[in-house]
Amino acid sequence: MNMLNLIKKLEKVWYLNIKGDRIGYARKCGATIGKDCQILGDPILAFGTEPWLVKVGDHVDITYGVQILTHEGGIWCARGIDEKYKKLDCFLPVTIGNNVMIGVHSLIMPGVHIGNNVIIAGHSVVTKDIPDGTVVAGVPAKPISTIEKFMEGMEKREVVETKNMSQAEKRRYLEKIHPEWF
DSSP: OHHHHHHHHHHIIIIIIIOOOOHHHHHHTTTOOOSSOEEEOOOHHHHHTGGGEEEEEEEEEEOOOEEEEOTTTHHHHHHOOOOTTTTTTBOEEEEEEESSOOOOEEEOOOEEESSSSSEEEEEEEEOOOOTTTTEEEETTTTTEEHHHHHHHHHHHHOSSSSSTOOHHHHHHHHHOOOOOGG
C-alpha cells in the first residue's frame, strides 16, 4: 500500500469512526452538501467514484445503502463493440433539492434532478427527474402520491416523541404505550 492510500484510509477512519462526521467526509471527497443533512451509510458507497458531480440541498436524508451514480457503466459494452469507446467515459451530474428523503437501498441514476420536498421509497431506482412535492416508489421509480397527501396521512397517524432516544429508550417507551406489540 502506498503512502497516499494509507493517508486516505486514515482520513476515512478519522471522519467516520473517530469524529463520526459522514457529512464532513463526503464534503472532503468532493460532494456539495447543504445544511441539516444526514448520511446513514458510507459516503464513498453513496456518492461513488465522482462525488464532486453530486449536489445535495438542505435537510436531505440519504439513508443506508443508497447509491448515487454519476457515470454510464454501460459504456463497458460499447467498448467491446466499437474501438472508439476504448478510452472514453460518460458522466452526468446528479442534483438533489431541499427537504428530500431517499429510502434505504435506493439507486439514483446519472443525470437525475430531484426536486424539493420529495420522498423516495426504499429500494427505488430513480431513472428520471422527480418534480417538487412528489412521493415516488418502484423500479423504475414512479409517482405514487404528493407530499400534500403524505402530510394529510401523517395527521391521521399516531406520532411519538422518540427522535433523540436510544434504541433501548425507544423500546421501553413503546412497550409502555403499546404493550400489545411485544
